[in-house]
Amino acid sequence: MNLSRSGKLDPAPGMVAIAPEELPPLPDDILTNPEAARIDPRLWFTHPDHPLEIEIGSGKGTFLVQQAAIRPETNYLGIEWAREYFTYACDRVRRHNLRNVRLLCADAVSFLHWRAPDACCRVIHLYFSDPWPKKKHHKNRVVRDEFLEHAWRVLEPQTPDRPAGELRIVTDHDDYWQWMERHFTRWCDELGRFEREPFHAPDSAREGELVGTNFERKFRQEGRAFHAVTLRRRG
Ligand SMILES: C[S@@+](CC[C@H](N)C(=O)[O-])C[C@H]1O[C@@H](n2cnc3c(N)ncnc32)[C@H](O)[C@@H]1O
Numbered sequence: 001m002n003l004s005r006s007g008k009l010d011p012a013p014g015m016v017a018i019a020p021e022e023l024p025p026l027p028d029d030i031l032t033n034p035e036a037a038r039i040d041p042r043l044w045f046t047h048p049d050h051p052l053e054i055e056i057g058s059g060k061g062t063f064l065v066q067q068a069a070i071r072p073e074t075n076y077l078g079i080e081w082a083r084e085y086f087t088y089a090c091d092r093v094r095r096h097n098l099r100n101v102r103l104l105c106a107d108a109v110s111f112l113h114w115r116a117p118d119a120c121c122r123v124i125h126l127y128f129s130d131p132w133p134k135k136k137h138h139k140n141r142v143v144r145d146e147f148l149e150h151a152w153r154v155l156e157p158q159t160p161d162r163p164a165g166e167l168r169i170v171t172d173h174d175d176y177w178q179w180m181e182r183h184f185t186r187w188c189d190e191l192g193r194f195e196r197e198p199f200h201a202p203d204s205a206r207e208g209e210l211v212g213t214n215f216e217r218k219f220r221q222e223g224r225a226f227h228a229v230t231l232r233r234r235g
Pocket of ligand 1: 079080216
């Protein structure tokens with residue numbers, strides 16, 4: 001897919017994949033002008049006016065393929081930095097002929113920070129995010145202050161017609177969940193940026209599933225317990 005500086009593209013039919021090389025370079029004034037590299041991912045879709053949902057760490061694309069097929073009026077952007085999974089998921093999306101899915105091979109936290117414009121996204125999905133269990137690797141976890149700051153900025157605010165955007169999270173990892181809870185306390189109770197809500201399974205989940213991703217199905221067979229939350233943007 002060829003992107004212009006504004007993020008527009010020639011939407012050739014069937015185009016699914018956006019490689020990191022296709023994003024324009026970050027400009028020289030990026031540190032003093034954080035808006036300088038914004039690209040609107042809604043313009044990557046055939047129907048840019050449809051609501052956008054982003055899945056971070058889309059892996060092999062199971063959630064995207066299942067959910068996009070039953071929600072053709074919603075645009076889904078999967079962001080996956082592992083090229084092998086990205087390529088695999090793109091192939092699945094093409095085979096299912098899904099016109100409302102795009103995949104970007106990139107660091108999702110950086111994309112939200114530097115590229116995504118304010119209020120462009122209705123839902124951010126984060127399922128079974130890598131727990132990075134060693135303390136020296138905690139800085140690699142997706143859930144951290146930088147991510148929550150930009151997730152808040154990128155999610156749609158409430159309007160008279162619809163509720164504010166939401167961040168949906170599921171994990172099996174107890175230590176990562178405790179880490180997340182500490183972040184939620186700060187971002188919900190102290191800063192007032194989000195409020196916690198119960199997690200509801202998407203339409204595509206099978207009976208008894210929370211979401212129905214590859215990792216959920218694998219971990220269910222192993223009998224693991226899960227933690228799930230929806231954080232709704234406030235303000
Ligand atoms: C444990 S897997 C879960 C995949 C899928 N969500 C599922 O539940 O089956 C986590 C995925 O997130 C990807 N990932 C981790 N951090 C990422 C980041 N910052 N940006 C993009 N992808 C990321 C990994 O490459 C991996 O494919």
